[in-house]
Amino acid sequence: MIQALPSLVLPGVSVEALRARCSSCSMHQLCLPMGLDTADMERLDQIIGRRRKVPRGATLFRIGDPFASLYAIRLGHFKTFQVNPDGAEQITGFQMSGELLGMDAISTDRHHCNSIALEDSEVCEIPFGSLQQLLVDMPTLLRHFHRMMSQEITREQSVMLLLGNMQATQRFAAFLVNLSSRYEARGYSATTFQLRMTREEIGNYLGLTIESVSRLLSKFKKEGMLRVSNREIELLNPAMLKAITAGTRTCG
Amino acid sequence: MIQALPSLVLPGVSVEALRARCSSCSMHQLCLPMGLDTADMERLDQIIGRRRKVPRGATLFRIGDPFASLYAIRLGHFKTFQVNPDGAEQITGFQMSGELLGMDAISTDRHHCNSIALEDSEVCEIPFGSLQQLLVDMPTLLRHFHRMMSQEITREQSVMLLLGNMQATQRFAAFLVNLSSRYEARGYSATTFQLRMTREEIGNYLGLTIESVSRLLSKFKKEGMLRVSNREIELLNPAMLKAITAGTRTCG
């Protein structure tokens, strides 16, 4: 057992990088292993098939694919979208590190949406059969898994509120505020971040056209609420954006 | 143990009505006990706190209420809705018998939406703590519970597609087709049913005004696709409605 693994001798490549583990993953306080003790985290690690790289633009799964695994995002960003019979697409979410993909597939053992990487990304493949066995043994994991599914339900309800009730300005403010808080939760700046999606994708998600998104960006910029340069965003007045999101402020 | 319960001697009131059971409930093939054998169904029955009556217009739970139980609808209809800080409401779903309410509350132990009965209804109160214990012992129940949560995620994604991408006509057709298939799954007519919600509630759910809903009803009626009389609906051309839903047919 003292014998070094071959990879250990390769310069510049640590074992950790090749065989990543939940315990060393910066996302473990947000992701599935949240709250697990070391032993349990180790067991979860065991069942994770592999850490898969998904290059920008590549498909992680598509509608109709048989369901085998959930995917935890280690790194990067994804979008999920639905497709109407007439071909119209609707982006149902943008996911980032620590979030779980594929939960919609549990109901019928087939995926119900497409998932594509917005940038070069990495996911942990969690075979659902194995996970189910662990759930029975690990109440903490079971509880957190349920929380994550429930959270997804809640998130989607908020989007329904956004799409069904909000004005374009309010939708866009809500979108920015949401991104901001998620980056903050991951230890990144709440005010400065890169948009990983195109204007078209933002528009699609928000039920707006690309032109409307562009105009909203210009409007917010003109009103001094943010700085924009291509995909780089800086929120200059987060409080105002939150007020607009809440509908308590109409915006100039 | 031979001694009759007091209620047994009341004329016209059966024990079954007072102490309903999953095994005798017409919804058990759609509801949480789906697929359970007799013994397991009995165990599930044991934990169900009570069958609660919820009169029309009454609140089952509201945003912020501490989460204690899920509710399976035995009978009747409910709506769930979100509320924006500015007071705007968005109906996120209409639920009917055999469906589960409250899953959004698991994530934070607080309810995230309001739930109100659309007519005099009855629910089975399923204390979540007890349910969690059962889940560990009963793999079939665990699996079906996950399916139900996943189904809710999928359902909400469809609504996002509807709200984000569809035209008013398409939304309304989708709404009718959806109700139709759910009644069919419950053994009711797929073509003739009562709307349990007001036009205003339909409009709110679909992101339309009450006037638009009224106009759409009139339009569909004029085009011979349905008969309407107050809340009574008869679908005369379900195939056409499905085609409109799919976006493959634009409607006259």
Place this chain on the structure above:
DNA sequence: CGATGGGTTGAGTTAAGTCAAATTTCGTGG
């Protein structure tokens, strides 16, 4: 350095919203 895909801006259009008025339905008490 020209092609390409993303993004911006302006002008005109339209689907759905708002406002208003008429009509029907429903619940309640006489």
Place this chain on the structure above:
DNA sequence: CCACGAAATTTGACTTAACTCAACCCATCG
């Protein structure tokens, strides 16, 4: 059972937020 008021619904006329279409800009990259 009927009358009445309140609530829900329908319909029409007009308005508007967001869309479409079109031109243009700009960053990137082979």
